[in-house]
Structures are given as structure tokens and as C-alpha cells.
Amino acid sequence: MNPFNRQLIPALAIASGICCAVLLTGCKNNKSAKSSFIRIGEYGSMTGATATFGVSTDNGIQLATEEINAKGGVLGKSIEIDLQDDSGQPAQATVAVQKLLADNVVAVLGEASSANSLVGAPVCQSHKIPMVSPSSINSAVTKVGDYIFRTCFIDRFQGTVCARFAAQNLHAKTAAIFTDSKSDYSVGLTKFFVQEFSKTGRIVATEYYHQGDSDFRPQLTRLKASNPDIIFIPGYYTEAGNIAIQARSLGIYQPLLGGDGWDSPKLAEIGKDAIQHCYFSTHYAPDKNDPRSQKFVAAYKKRFNGQIPDALTAAAYDAANVLFDAIKRAGSTDSAKIRDALAATKDFPGVTGNITINKNRDAVKPAVILQVRGNAYKYIATIKP
Numbered sequence: 001m002n003p004f005n006r007q008l009i010p011a012l013a014i015a016s017g018i019c020c021a022v023l024l025t026g027c028k029n030n031k032s033a034k035s036s037f038i039r040i041g042e043y044g045s046m047t048g049a050t051a052t053f054g055v056s057t058d059n060g061i062q063l064a065t066e067e068i069n070a071k072g073g074v075l076g077k078s079i080e081i082d083l084q085d086d087s088g089q090p091a092q093a094t095v096a097v098q099k100l101l102a103d104n105v106v107a108v109l110g111e112a113s114s115a116n117s118l119v120g121a122p123v124c125q126s127h128k129i130p131m132v133s134p135s136s137i138n139s140a141v142t143k144v145g146d147y148i149f150r151t152c153f154i155d156r157f158q159g160t161v162c163a164r165f166a167a168q169n170l171h172a173k174t175a176a177i178f179t180d181s182k183s184d185y186s187v188g189l190t191k192f193f194v195q196e197f198s199k200t201g202r203i204v205a206t207e208y209y210h211q212g213d214s215d216f217r218p219q220l221t222r223l224k225a226s227n228p229d230i231i232f233i234p235g236y237y238t239e240a241g242n243i244a245i246q247a248r249s250l251g252i253y254q255p256l257l258g259g260d261g262w263d264s265p266k267l268a269e270i271g272k273d274a275i276q277h278c279y280f281s282t283h284y285a286p287d288k289n290d291p292r293s294q295k296f297v298a299a300y301k302k303r304f305n306g307q308i309p310d311a312l313t314a315a316a317y318d319a320a321n322v323l324f325d326a327i328k329r330a331g332s333t334d335s336a337k338i339r340d341a342l343a344a345t346k347d348f349p350g351v352t353g354n355i356t357i358n359k360n361r362d363a364v365k366p367a368v369i370l371q372v373r374g375n376a377y378k379y380i381a382t383i384k385p
Helices: 015-023 053-069 089-102 114-127 155-169 184-197 217-226 238-250 265-275 293-303 311-330 335-343
Strands: 004-006 037-044 078-085 131-132 148-150 174-180 202-210 228-232 256-258 279-282 346-350 353-359 369-375 376-383
Touching: 015 293, 037 053, 037 089, 037 114, 053 078, 053 114, 053 293, 053 376, 078 089, 114 131, 114 148, 114 184, 155 228, 155 256, 155 279, 155 369, 155 376, 174 184, 174 217, 184 202, 184 228, 202 217, 217 238, 238 256, 238 265, 265 369, 279 376, 293 311, 311 335, 311 346, 353 376
Parallel strands: 004 078, 037 078, 131 148, 174 202, 174 228, 228 256, 256 279
Antiparallel strands: 279 369, 346 353, 369 376
16 A cells, blocks of 8 residues: 555545545544554645645655654554645635545644634544644634644744844834735734734834735835834745845835745745845754754655755654654544544654643744745744743
8 A cells, every 4th residue: 555645636626525524424534443554634735826835744744654654653554644635725625624534534634724724623623533733823723623733833922933033133123014814824923923022112014915916016115104123924935025026126125024934945936135134933944953853854855855844844744743653652543542642742852842732732842033045044043932
């Protein structure tokens, strides 16, 4: 059996997954216990506007799975990953998760995007199948129910980290915000950035855009008039890179600051000179001098032709290993037992830092600040909870 059962859902042929899921409602998904493998689901944006998120996440899960299978698997069985593409679209994410549950997975890994996790999580919760998001930070994700987990920090922490870095490291007294009003991810980061930054500084302007927009000049012109010390852009890398280009063309030279949605090799490729020396918070720094991290980087480069892993890759690698460890500690593929083991995770030695799952099923762990330098991202600081 191929350990990577890659059934990517075409955008125009997804309805069959709904039918299968309806027929199998209530299934406890323990068929893997009678098989020679343990099937785990994965859903993400392998295509679409945020495809690098899905590919990076999948690469991390692949590496973790190959490593655990080389050691004999879990409970004496190989791990099989069933991957479904949601193209970064919430409607398709719902169907992707329904298809995974129809395929009798014992747990689900994904999504990177908070918006997609928020539609996939209720499906998993209603079927009592554990879902572990590697990098969805919106606070609402794990509030869906007791079968929903994440191995990353939440938006409250990351928004606070960005605000403190702006005030303490960049010495900003005023800030402007340019945010995606339709993105759960952006809305959450904006809220907590404003709360923290307002303790010592002033928000002098707020403007809005939507994912997929291409002309940001009207909003940027208004932001320029407010003359902020920094501009906080809590969005994704495609828009952030293009915003940077248009901002610089309008004579806006203040530092730009973002969150982990910037963390893609495409950011520097899109933003080029305009994004240089700007900052973002994220989960992991590949150039950090840490033995555990460097071992991971070496393994990843060997597996993926010399590529450097980004933070979403590292976060997904950790999420997969936390799940594998939970199944091992549960001693079973029973969904309820896996859920209980995930909830009991404490000080798991991840490459993004030690991971403890708290009572809200969120991870307690540090964040890092990176700066764009050429085509790479330089480690600047670690901020602990």
C-alpha cells in the first residue's frame, strides 16, 4: 500500500464526497485497526492562491511520515496519508474533510488556513474524529469542539508579539493597519495587535482590502497621509508582496510588519526590493542555532533537493509527530482514545519548540521574528509565551 494516497479533489467533481460522508455519518473509523496501516487524513491548498501553504504543509507531513514508517510505524503499522486538495476555498475544504471521513481516516491533519479549518472542524467534531491544525491561529478554531486541536500558538499571542516587537524593537509610537476584513486570520491578528499596541502607542489609520485584490493604491495613499511609524499588514504573502511594491512606489518607506501568513518563499519573489528588511512573526526560523532544528533542516534538504524548510513545513512536521505520538500513547486507533492522548500532550520536543496542549486544546509555545534579507528570512528574535 502506498503510504501517500494522494487523491486530489478536482474543483468540479467534489459532490460525490458529500454523498459518501452522509452515508457514513456516525462511523467511528476504526477499520484501520484491522489493516496493516493506519490511515490519517490531510486537507490543504495544494492549488490556488495559497498553494505554497498546502505544499509546505504536505512536505512536512510527508517527511514525518516517512521517518516514522522507517522506524516501524506506529503500533506496528505503517502510517498512510490520504491527501485531499481544497484549493484554498472554504466550500471545497468542507467537502475535502467529508471525503476523508468517508475514507475511514482515524484523524485529520490540517488546515493551514484558519478560514478553512473553521469549516472543516465542525465536520470532524460531528463525527468525533480528532483534527489537528498545524498553523491555523484564529482563536475560534479549537472552540468548535473537544476533538479539535492545534499545535501552533493562537492569534492573541501572535498579535501581541507583533505589537510588542513594533513598540520595543522598532520603537514605533504610531501604527497604521492594512487588513483583510473578510479573513478570519487577518481579523483576529488585527484585534489583538490593536489591543496591545494601544497600551503604549496610537493606531493612526486603518484601511481594508480583500484577498485577490490587485490595486491597493487608494488605501495606501490614505495610509501615507497618516504618516505612521510602521504599517501592520496581517494578511497572506501574495497581497503583502504586492502591497509592498505599491507602497514603495507611492513613497511609503516605513517598515512593514506581518504575521505568519507572510511566511512563504513567494513573499520575497513577489515583493522583490520593496519587501526587503521588513519583518514578520512566525513559528520557526531555519537559521536558528538549535540542534533539534538543524537536524530537521538537514533531513529536509536531503529529502527535498536542497530546499530550506519554511515555518509551515516545520509546523506541519511537528503536528504530524504530535499526532503519531498521541496514537502511540493511546495504544489504539480508537478516535476517543486518540483525542484523550492529544489532550494530554506535554512538553513534546518539536522542531518549532516544546509543545504542550492546554485546556483549550491550543499549543503553548514560542514565536519568532524574521526579517526579509534577499531571498531568505533572517532570524531576529524569539518571543516566549
